[in-house]
Amino acid sequence: MNQWTSFISQKTSNVGEFVNRSLDRQVKLAVTGLSRSGKTVFITSLIHQLMHGLDSSHLPFFEIASSGRLRGTRLMPQPNMHIPAFRYLEGIERLCSDPPEFPEATQGISEIRLAIRYESAQPVLKYLAPIKTLYIDIVDYPGEWLLDLPLLELTYEQWSAQIATLCEREPRFTLSQAWREYLDSIDFSQPSQDAVLRQASELYTDFLYACKKPEYGLSLLQPGHFTMPGDKKGAPILQFCPLLKIPSSKPEGSLFAEMKRRYEAYKEHVVRVFYREHFASFDRQIVLVDPLRAFNVGYNAFAEMQSALNMVLQSFHYAKTGLINKLFGGLKIDKVLFAATKADHVTPNQLNNLEQFLRQMLIKPQKNLYFDSVQTDAFALAAIKCTQAAYTQFDGQRLSCIKGVPKDGDKPIALFPGEIPVDIPVPEDWVEGRFNFVEFKPPRLSNAHSGALPHIRLDRALEFLLGDKF
Ligand SMILES: Nc1nc2c(ncn2[C@@H]2O[C@H](COP(=O)(O)OP(=O)(O)OP(=O)(O)O)[C@@H](O)[C@H]2O)c(=O)[nH]1
Ligand SMILES: [Mg+2]
Incomplete structure (x- = not known):
């Protein structure tokens, strides 16, 4: 290649790079x-x-x-x-x-x-x-953060009432006991104290984590950042909780007023910020x-x-x-x-x-x-x-099953985990042992x-x- 063709090819590749x-x-x-x-x-x-x-x-x-x-x-x-x-x-x-x-x-x-x-x-x-x-x-x-969207249209009192209704039913009623008892022991019309806000929000957060345990598998857990705090872990903006009873007197500077103020701050600085700074750009x-x-x-x-x-x-x-x-x-x-x-x-x-x-x-x-x-x-x-597809014989029939190493085992097992219904199931569909979806180790x-x-x-x-x- 002479100097001239080399110059042209250099230019062409620069142009190509620029166009690219x-x-x-x-x-x-x-x-x-x-x-x-x-x-x-x-x-x-x-x-x-x-x-x-x-x-x-x-x-x-x-x-x-x-x-x-x-x-x-x-x-x-x-x-x-x-x-x-x-x-x-x-x-x-x-x-x-x-x-x-x-x-x-x-x-x-x-x-x-x-x-x-x-x-x-x-x-x-x-x-x-x-x-x-x-x-x-x-x-x-975390998808949990999207569960906060409805809060933007709810006042603190309205949101508290929704959570109170949810807590009337099991298993939430039992799981929320320690938090409910603590709320009952406090007069929220009294002047605000950080220690009370912290304790109430910690007990509420413990309750949310309990709902999330695999044996209950509950998903409607608000506010979403309480169990998925990201970089907000321990921040005062996460130190509030709903109240099961709204006090009749709510003077400025009271525990109730501070709870409400933090709820509003959460909506403004956590929920809205997520939608504005992240969600809007997807x-x-x-x-x-x-x-x-x-x-x-x-x-x-x-x-x-x-x-x-x-x-x-x-x-x-x-x-x-x-x-x-x-x-x-x-x-x-x-x-x-x-x-x-x-x-x-x-x-x-x-x-x-x-x-x-x-x-x-x-x-x-x-x-x-x-x-x-x-x-x-x-x-x-x-x-x-x-897992790998596998087959087994049962009562003379060839049954489809899967084979893999279970999450807490070290040897492969073969099992039939259950059929997936095509329609939305009703409570009676959960008969003993119908579903047995086991978690497996990666290959x-x-x-x-x-x-x-x-x-x-x-x-x-x-x-x-x-x-x-x-
Ligand atoms: N067999 C199988 N298991 C999976 C697969 N994806 C996830 N899992 C299981 O599900 C678990 C959770 O997966 P992650 O990807 O950590 O889920 P995540 O949504 O990021 O969970 P968080 O970070 O806790 O919100 C894993 O530890 C696996 O046990 C998959 O494709 N196949
Ligand atoms: Mg993850």
Whole structure:
């Protein structure tokens, strides 16, 4: 190559780089769901799948990978210094340890940025800027925070009355006993004292944590930051609680007045700030749901999960037409995917039932989203497939089952976990031993580069959420 052609090729590549940069795009993908629904595992696997995207065989339904146009994925410095980083490498390290472990539970928001390099499919761009980059900011945040949206329209007195009604029923009545007794021992018209506010809010928070225990599995736990405090842990803004009886005298400076003031401050500085600073910037959203856990517990847990899910969905519904739109202006979210996670806990022949069941759970709210011009879909998936399909003989019949290493065991077991009903169950459906969805250990990986993590239908989720961006 002479000097002149080298100069031209240098210029052409600079122009190409410039055009590339100006055509680069960005998408913010938010991942949410109630606690233990599988957010951290989902994001970890999603990144791992993209990093191994050059081997297209594991993502047949993600077009950019299966068509061979994906050139590579890299972790990038995150754009917002004030948001905790999503700990991808830590998660992968735990998954590759011996024995393999799932990533640790998280309590707040975190973020990670990826750059995906790919070949353009558009004829003109193919010539001008053949290789493009899509930046994806993935945000992990607790679904519990979306349960706070209704508070924005409730006064402290109205919210207290709602919680008082909930606490009249079991198991909340028993679980709230220590907190209720403490409230009964205090005169809230008396001057405010920090120690009382702290003690009352701690007992209320203990009550919320008790409701959340696996044996009760209750989901309607407000305020959402009390059990998922993120960086607000121990802050006075979380030191208040509802009152079961409103005192007749409420002078300024009283315990009641201070509780009410903190409730209002929580709405202003925690709830609104979340919607304004985070929610308003999301482009795409996936909501993870774990109906299997509720099946294991019983009807109450199931009914609460459904109500909580509907409450979560209000945020997307209101994003276009209602309260959020009024408060923060038109939002960007144009696609929401609902996913029943841990689909590897059911036998393969139950996958479609699980998907249909999720759709049933969402039928009403999804209609609203349709009218609000948000594109939605619902899948059953497993971010990390921990089981294998197996068969067993029973009474001369061949039965489908699954095989894997249970979470608290070290040897593989085979079991039939139960059938997923396609219709919303009624209380009588919880007959003894009907559902037995066991948690499993992740599969053994020798190292992070030994191939993509096994999954179920994660590629379909990727195609729905990001496919049109390439
Ligand atoms: N078998 C299987 N188990 C999963 C999968 N995803 C999550 N789990 C299980 O669910 C647990 C919770 O998953 P996480 O990803 O930590 O859930 P999370 O929503 O981030 O939970 P918090 O951080 O506590 O809100 C894991 O420890 C696993 O036991 C999956 O794809 N397959
Ligand atoms: Mg998490």
